[in-house]
Amino acid sequence: MTIEQRIGPISLPDNRTQRLLTALLEGSGVTLNGDAPWDPQVYHPDFCSRILRQGSLGLGESYMDGWWECESLDELACRLLQHGLGERARPTSDRIMYRLQAGLLNLQSRARAYMVGEAHYDLGNDLFERMLDPTMCYSCGYWREATTLHEAQLAKLELACRKLELRPGMHVLDIGCGWGSFAEYAARHHEVTVTGITISREQAELARQRCAGLPVDIRLMDYRELDGRFDRIVSIGMFEHVGHRNYATYFQTVEKLLADTGLFLLHTIGSNSSEITVDPWIDRYIFPNGVLPSARYIADASEGLLLLEDWHNFGPDYDKTLMAWRNNFDARWHEIADRYSKRIERMFRYYLSVCAGAFRARDIQLWQVVFSRGRTVRYDAPR
Structure with a gap:
């Protein structure tokens, strides 16, 4: 039927x-x-x-x-x-199979790093442009004082900049820069130079267009390929693709790249449990090889490398963000309906809706975590 x-x-x-x-x-x-x-x-x-x-x-x-x-x-x-x-x-057989697979294989290895970009982020900029707000932020907005999606995304970007204590002339690394939302905002409003990396060709192309004329360098590359030193590092909505077998490598890379007095802001969805598991529908249709980190995994992987300065949970804001995306999607789908199948339409509506429900149920969280190398005099996190 x-x-x-x-x-x-x-x-x-x-x-x-x-x-x-x-x-x-x-x-x-x-x-x-x-x-x-x-x-x-x-x-x-x-x-x-x-x-x-x-x-x-x-x-x-x-x-x-x-x-x-x-x-x-x-x-x-x-x-x-x-x-x-x-x-x-989740059927028991599926859970056991995933744990075996995740235990034996590195599902987020360098060779597999670009899979999620090709499967999801490269689906079509025209779709995401209609679903997201003008910032093209594809991560949780900050709704503390916001009344619209655009206000919430601008507030999130400004909050991240303030937490990083940006000053003109700094060089900032954006790991998982997406369509360049943070890079453009930070360069334009805080007069910093930004190097952004992404594993999506579509994202890189649009990010370069959006950041034209600004001191922003967008690269198509995996975080493990990076060299250099940066005054500040930010990663918004990317850590979910790193995988538990690579957490140590990720934080070692950040520690290597971060200046002695630098700050690192990690913005990620988080799991209430340290059990390695994944929703099979999300894994197959939305974010292949993605896995949500727990607080323990983040703390363990960063211990001895970076000093945890601040941990901020505003998970309920993702419910509002996802519902706003779904409203945009529903209102503007007719503009691109001839380019996509009915099945894709229903896939996205289901994805946005059930994820909103998951945050509403407090089944998953949204964290912003700030780290230093332990050489700052004092850190007071803004809210």
Whole structure:
């Protein structure tokens, strides 16, 4: 059954799979074919068996296939996670296989570093330009005093600059510069020189255009290929792609590149658990080989190399950011709909919505962590 063929929710068969799934949902406030905005409306008779068999992968793929619909995907995800169905939605065999694979292989090696760029960030600048705000920040905004997405992203960029204590003439390294949002902002408003690196060809091309005329050098390269010394280093929304086997190398690289009196700001999504795991749908369709770091992994990998000066969690702001992106996506999708498939449209709507729900449920966090080499006289982090 395709999206075009569906005519309305079906009556679910009263069988074992339907009863098992209903039992799992009991207490979550989610009802199959219910009346609440977060209740899934089912269009395919094999929906229940597919979810029980494939877990979160089947849930996401069946949505992409048009097997079900939901008015409030974000709230559905929030309620499922708050009910404890996050880890249970990943089949045991898949979890074991991933742990074995992650233990035996470096899934984020230099040879594999460009995979996420090709699979996600290179999908199309036209799509991201419509989804994001004019800064082209593809990371959490700072909503403390902001009322719009653009205000929140500008506030995030300024907050990072203030935490780094930027001064005119400094040389700043931006690890994972994306479309050049921080590089452009810091060079324009704080009169610094920026070297930005990315593993996405599409990002590098647009970042160079956006930073034309500014003292900004955008390079297509992996962080492990860098040399030099920098007064300040920033990494916004990139550490999620580093992988636990490379955390030590990452912090060793930062320590090598950072000036004696320098500061390093790490902006990353974080996991509440140090267990090495990944959502199979996100891994397959959005961020291949990505893995969220825990606080312990960050602390352990940086210990003996850098001094942790400040740790700031504003994870709930990512819920607002993702919902703002989804609103932009919905409002402007028609402008590019002829260039992408219906499946891509549903994939992005599902991705943005369920991630917003995950932050709302406090299942994942957003951290800004500031490090020094321990040679600054005093550090007072702004908020």
